[in-house]
Amino acid sequence: MENNSVSPMPELAPIAEFDKTPPSPTEETAVPMADLPSPPKTMSAQEEKAQLEEHSRHYEEENEWGCANWFEYTVVVVFSSVLLLGALALTLFWVIYYRDGFAWRDDVSKQFNLHPVLMVAGFITFSGFSVLLYRICRCCRRIYVKLLHTIFHALAIPCVAIGFLAVLDSHNLAEPPIPNFYSIHSWLGLVTMGLFVIQFVIGFFSFLVLLCCEGATAAFRAALVPIHASFGLTTFVLAVASCLTGLTEKVIFTLGNAYSSWPEEGIVVNTLAMVLVALAILVSFAVRSPVLHSNTKVL
Amino acid sequence: MENNSVSPMPELAPIAEFDKTPPSPTEETAVPMADLPSPPKTMSAQEEKAQLEEHSRHYEEENEWGCANWFEYTVVVVFSSVLLLGALALTLFWVIYYRDGFAWRDDVSKQFNLHPVLMVAGFITFSGFSVLLYRICRCCRRIYVKLLHTIFHALAIPCVAIGFLAVLDSHNLAEPPIPNFYSIHSWLGLVTMGLFVIQFVIGFFSFLVLLCCEGATAAFRAALVPIHASFGLTTFVLAVASCLTGLTEKVIFTLGNAYSSWPEEGIVVNTLAMVLVALAILVSFAVRSPVLHSNTKVL
Incomplete structure (x- = not known):
């Protein structure tokens, strides 16, 4: 859902803007977590996990668009x-x-x-x-x-x-x-x-x-x-x-x-x-x- | 906050529309619960309590309008x-x-x-x-x-x-x-x-x-x-x-x-x-x- 915001900027997750390889929505259910971009060095393991979960959640929401x-x-x-x-x-x-x-x-x-x-x-x-x-x-x-x-x-x-x-x-x-x-x-x-x-x-x-x-x-x-x-x-x-x-x-x-x-x-x-x-x-x-x-x- | 809705109708509490004597906002902190309108006969004691609480909550919110x-x-x-x-x-x-x-x-x-x-x-x-x-x-x-x-x-x-x-x-x-x-x-x-x-x-x-x-x-x-x-x-x-x-x-x-x-x-x-x-x-x-x-x- 975030991808088509009027916002040129996500309000709570600005760092996501420069993710290198978000999969296309057609791949969304098949994409393994390992294919997601490596987070920057400064990111903790917990933050990394949260970001990956965020990705999956968005793709699920996208699927629910009736x-x-x-x-x-x-x-x-x-x-x-x-x-x-x-x-x-x-x-x-x-x-x-x-x-x-x-x-x-x-x-x-x-x-x-x-x-x-x-x-x-x-x-x-x-x-x-x-x-x-x-x-x-x-x-x-x-x-x-x-x-x-x-x-x-x-x-x-x-x-x-x-x-x-x-x-x-x-x-x-x-x-x-x-x-x-x-x-x-x-x-x-x-x-x-x-x-x-x-x-x-x-x-x-x-x-x-x-x-x-x-x-x-x-x-x-x-x-x-x-x-x-x-x-x-x-x-x-x-x-x-x-x-x-x-x-x-x-x-x-x-x-x-x-x-x-x-x-x-x-x-x-x-x-x-x-x-x-x-x-x-x-x-x-x-x-x-x-x-x-x-x-x-x-x- | 509900009083100034664009909505001519509260979305979740239509019954509140015909309350007989809502106190003016200046009375809001002083108004005792007993002064609030008697609920209709069909209303249960629980609903009555919920409605009174709803009233107090709204007036508090009104107060918080900075x-x-x-x-x-x-x-x-x-x-x-x-x-x-x-x-x-x-x-x-x-x-x-x-x-x-x-x-x-x-x-x-x-x-x-x-x-x-x-x-x-x-x-x-x-x-x-x-x-x-x-x-x-x-x-x-x-x-x-x-x-x-x-x-x-x-x-x-x-x-x-x-x-x-x-x-x-x-x-x-x-x-x-x-x-x-x-x-x-x-x-x-x-x-x-x-x-x-x-x-x-x-x-x-x-x-x-x-x-x-x-x-x-x-x-x-x-x-x-x-x-x-x-x-x-x-x-x-x-x-x-x-x-x-x-x-x-x-x-x-x-x-x-x-x-x-x-x-x-x-x-x-x-x-x-x-x-x-x-x-x-x-x-x-x-x-x-x-x-x-x-x-x-x-x-």
């Missing part, structure tokens, strides 16, 4: 993954099919088109998968999930940065220039980006860099886990809210009165908005569900 | 209350000062003005206080909190209904008529209203009507509590998202290009949007915080 749990796991994970990719695909379709695709500096309206695509890619698809990883990877070792979580969020950074530059440029290079940061969407977007950066910096230092002093920082990191997870979920929901206000702005600016006569493009954008709302609900559910993971407290 | 908890309680409850009333006040100020106030049928644009005010009153202020009641009322009996929760949500119903009629009327009576249900805001609003109605009907029947067969339905009601609380929070956050898209629409339709030159009205509307975002975060925190209430599992 059909209903697997059903919920499959539905939530599969649905969320389909919607995360679907949101990006729908944004690409909208922008390429109805808004004439992309450009950089040559055509400011086409440069703007990079903004919705890159923001959805960064804030929704990459960040969403990054959060879901702790639910998807039931059988991987936590350090791998933690690194993948960091990589997915790191991939989101250039998307968000270029997406942000794209809209700034398309405003500043327009004739006449369009002012920045006056709308609800821009205020919300700035708050979301601020939270994202704070989360990334604090998460990177606390859960990766501080592993250099693993034992000394275990309590601090354990205490930070629920805060990191809660603010992460808040950032994701704020990102969805930013997208909803941004899509509302864009579709009114672009379609004007034609929006009210149910044009195809309007329906595509509305559908994209509904997909994003469904994602906010599903990802919140996946992170908080005690069935998908019962050991992590998320405020 | 300064830090009271600090968190005060900050979250006071902040949320100020923002819930602030959101309504700001909406009223915006509509009366910048949009010329209200009318019914005589002036469709003034009739529209009822829509944001009544929706914020119903979906944000009344619903928000209704949710927070389970956190505010630490010392009241649960059945009172439950009834107040129902009354606050019942008060939200006419607000939402008249707010909905106001926008329908103002669209249909406009010259030329404005189509309905074409925008992201309207789709989101319909989903939010649907969830609100489902929650109210299921909540009313499950947590009040089913009390007629109190013992027989206790397990069912206990199982429903986290689902009701989760969907309630989802409805509140969806309501905030609906407000954000609605405000974006309205401010663009009304101010047009002037919005980008930072007019006073634009800043007031953006501030209202930020207050709503802060409320979504604070109310979610209040509902889920294990400090404010540790016994309720909310998915």
Whole structure:
């Protein structure tokens, strides 16, 4: 059960994070105790025994995960993954099919088109998968999930940065220039980006860099886990809210009165908005569900 | 600790709900056992003793609620209350000062003005206080909190209904008529209203009507509590998202290009949007915080 914690760190057994060869769950009943990793030299015989027992206990618990749990796991994970990719695909379709695709500096309206695509890619698809990883990877070792979580969020950074530059440029290079940061969407977007950066910096230092002093920082990191997870979920929901206000702005600016006569493009954008709302609900559910993971407290 | 549960129903002790005279917490250390309510005739001496012990235990636990908890309680409850009333006040100020106030049928644009005010009153202020009641009322009996929760949500119903009629009327009576249900805001609003109605009907029947067969339905009601609380929070956050898209629409339709030159009205509307975002975060925190209430599992 511990392997898929939201926690990048087990609260009471930080040392387990660097075990070298935990067997895959399919081997779990067959694995002899002797195959488990040798404990560090500093570990007493009693501690070693306790750790081995801990291993066996986890694998037994893993076995007890019933059909209903697997059903919920499959539905939530599969649905969320389909919607995360679907949101990006729908944004690409909208922008390429109805808004004439992309450009950089040559055509400011086409440069703007990079903004919705890159923001959805960064804030929704990459960040969403990054959060879901702790639910998807039931059988991987936590350090791998933690690194993948960091990589997915790191991939989101250039998307968000270029997406942000794209809209700034398309405003500043327009004739006449369009002012920045006056709308609800821009205020919300700035708050979301601020939270994202704070989360990334604090998460990177606390859960990766501080592993250099693993034992000394275990309590601090354990205490930070629920805060990191809660603010992460808040950032994701704020990102969805930013997208909803941004899509509302864009579709009114672009379609004007034609929006009210149910044009195809309007329906595509509305559908994209509904997909994003469904994602906010599903990802919140996946992170908080005690069935998908019962050991992590998320405020 | 049980008194302030999100649960309208104690999970394991449903009979405690109808105790006649629980002492106020200030009396808790002084109250002699003999002052506690006489148990129903059907209760055995052993059950009676257990119930009295349960009472004393709760009051002791209540006493142990430390300064830090009271600090968190005060900050979250006071902040949320100020923002819930602030959101309504700001909406009223915006509509009366910048949009010329209200009318019914005589002036469709003034009739529209009822829509944001009544929706914020119903979906944000009344619903928000209704949710927070389970956190505010630490010392009241649960059945009172439950009834107040129902009354606050019942008060939200006419607000939402008249707010909905106001926008329908103002669209249909406009010259030329404005189509309905074409925008992201309207789709989101319909989903939010649907969830609100489902929650109210299921909540009313499950947590009040089913009390007629109190013992027989206790397990069912206990199982429903986290689902009701989760969907309630989802409805509140969806309501905030609906407000954000609605405000974006309205401010663009009304101010047009002037919005980008930072007019006073634009800043007031953006501030209202930020207050709503802060409320979504604070109310979610209040509902889920294990400090404010540790016994309720909310998915």
